[in-house]
């Protein structure tokens with residue numbers, strides 16, 4: 001039997017940061033399905049979809065990535081403050097912009113969970129879900145995060161996932177366990 005949360009169920013932002021093909025989207029989907037099955041309100045703020053609408057026109061310069069991350073951080077904080085579990089599979093390569101998002105959440109006492117999907121770049125490049133690593137290697141793409149563009153790993157994340165030695169279900173369960181420890185599920 002699943003118990004429906006009361007009207008005062010606490011929301012949270014779960015930010016999954018990591019390289020392209022690290023597993024962010026896959027983990028977000030598994031986690032989202034589990035939380036929805038338990039009756040929680042869940043939103044997955046998918047980076048690609050956001051870039052088609054809310055961040056249309058932005059590229060991958062440092063400034064544009066920061067703008068993108070701040071916009072997503074704002075939307076996620078509003079959702080989370082209103083009881084939604086907001087799951088954010090977005091690269092967010094720069095420590096200062098992730099820190100600004102964390103501060104935005106702290107300012108409203110809204111729970112914020114930072115997960116580093118720490119898949120090594122050679123594994124990501126083998127997975128190459130969208131063919132970006134191959135395009136970069138062929139000289140048809142520059143500025144690929146983790147290859148010829150920076151990725152600043154989180155200094156003090158709430159969780160680090162080594163997805164190269166886990167199934168997606170195991171990774172999602174590890175995130176769920178952090179939410180449970182914090183009393184958010």
Ligand SMILES: Nc1ncnc2c1ncn2[C@@H]1O[C@H](COP(=O)(O)OS(=O)(=O)O)[C@@H](OP(=O)(O)O)[C@H]1O
Pocket residue numbers: 019020021024025047048051060064065066068069089090091092093130132142143144145149
């Ligand atoms: N140059 C370059 N570097 C990184 N990623 C690239 C690039 N060009 C396109 N893409 C695709 O765009 C997705 C990343 O968008 P994000 O909004 O998550 O990135 S960021 O936080 O603004 O850096 C990212 O999605 P994921 O693969 O799901 O991470 C890529 O598919």
Ligand SMILES: Nc1ncnc2c1ncn2[C@@H]1O[C@H](COP(=O)(O)OP(=O)(O)O)[C@@H](O)[C@H]1O
Pocket residue numbers: 018019020021022023024025026027089127129162163164166167168169171
């Ligand atoms: N433990 C794991 N967690 C997440 N994805 C995994 C894991 N193990 C293997 N994978 C695979 O890695 C790929 C990750 O792709 P995706 O989730 O789209 O990455 P990202 O959103 O970070 O770009 C998928 O094909 C997925 O099945």
